[in-house]
Amino acid sequence: VAMLPVAAAATPVDDAIAAYTGGAAIAEGGVTITAPEIAENGNTVPITIEAPGAVEIMLIATGNPTPNVGKFTFGPGSGAPMIATRMRLGRTQDVLAIAKMEDGSFASTAVEVKVTIGGCGG
Amino acid sequence: MMTEVRPRIRLPRSASAGESIVVKTLINHDMESGQRRNSAGETIPRQIINRFTCEFNGVMVLDAALEPAISANPYMEFEAVVPESGEFVFTWYDDNGEVYTATETFEVS
Numbered sequence: 001v002a003m004l005p006v007a008a009a010a011t012p013v014d015d016a017i018a019a020y021t022g023g024a025a026i027a028e029g030g031v032t033i034t035a036p037e038i039a040e041n042g043n044t045v046p047i048t049i050e051a052p053g054a055v056e057i058m059l060i061a062t063g064n065p066t067p068n069v070g071k072f073t074f075g076p077g078s079g080a081p082m083i084a085t086r087m088r089l090g091r092t093q094d095v096l097a098i099a100k101m102e103d104g105s106f107a108s109t110a111v112e113v114k115v116t117i118g119g120c121g122g
Numbered sequence: 123m124m125t126e127v128r129p130r131i132r133l134p135r136s137a138s139a140g141e142s143i144v145v146k147t148l149i150n151h152d153m154e155s156g157q158r159r160n161s162a163g164e165t166i167p168r169q170i171i172n173r174f175t176c177e178f179n180g181v182m183v184l185d186a187a188l189e190p191a192i193s194a195n196p197y198m199e200f201e202a203v204v205p206e207s208g209e210f211v212f213t214w215y216d217d218n219g220e221v222y223t224a225t226e227t228f229e230v231s
Contacts, residue, residue: 044193061191065157069191072200075182079142079201083184086193088155 013060013096016067020058020098021106030107031057031099042089042115051099051107054081058100062110063093090118127151129212129224137204139230145176145183146199149214149222155190171196173215178228179208204230 010018017026034048049057049072059069072083081099089095092115098108132146149171156168170190176183176198183202202210207229214222 048199064191066189066191068189070189071187073182073185073187074200075177075185077176077178077181077183077202079183079203082201083186084197084199086197088191088193 013062013067016060017096017098020071024106026098027105027107029109030101031097031109033095033097033109033111035095035111035113037112038114038116039089040116042091042118044086045089045113045115046084046086047095048082048084049097050080050082051097052081053101054099054107055102056100057081057083058098059087060096060098061087061089061093062096064088064090069095089113089115091115127214127216127220127222129214129222131210131212131224131226133210133226133228136229136231140203140205141230142201142203143228144199145202145210146197147174147176147212147224148195148197150195151214151216153190153192153194153196157190169217171214172217173213174198175213176200176202177211178202178204179206183210204228206230 031051039045056073058071060067061069069087074081094110094112096110129149134143137143151171154169158166174186184200210226212224
């Protein structure tokens with residue numbers, strides 16, 4: 001890949017975050033991610049995200065070829081701002097959950113998941 | 123190419139009115155990411171469930187926009203409030219335009 005003569009090229013992860021928050025500030029914490037420290041099979045990594053006070057959660061896999069994993073919007077019938085699912089991780093990386101709060105602010109937490117066998121391609 | 127799509131839903135056996143219950147759903151689907159290649163080296167086109175929704179008596183519980191990084195046979199677990207007896211409607215939207223729906227009645231005590 002040729003080097004681009006651009007000083008500060010935004011990464012796909014930066015782009016994904018900015019696309020979601022519109023560049024707004026993101027508070028650290030307030031989101032709980034439960035995921036295995038070590039995932040033997042990157043094809044199916046269980047993850048639970050809880051974010052009290054959130055109306056929406058954006059899940060981003062910072063080390064995947066395409067960072068976005070899913071956007072979960074909680075409606076008026078929701079019992080709690082919580083989602084558990086299974087995701088693909090291509091390699092060891094930080095998984096980032098950004099919560100959009102009722103007042104429109106954002107909060108996020110990241111956890112590292114070590115992946116033994118990657119879940120992309122193959 | 124794909125086996126018949128069959129949604130699976132798990133709800134608690136009972137709950138009282140106004141309670142929050144855990145809803146578990148799974149649908150069998152390859153979630154072809156669009157990043158894999160076949161034996162001839164050609165990219166296999168993407169075909170995923172790109173959206174999943176759950177409503178109870180017409181009220182939105184969860185609306186999820188899904189990307190190829192969601193695992194095959196997408197699993198979703200979340201909580202729903204059941205103010206009264208009624209019907210859950212679960213909908214999965216496939217890249218190929220197909221829409222799969224499942225309904226479950228739920229009685230509050």
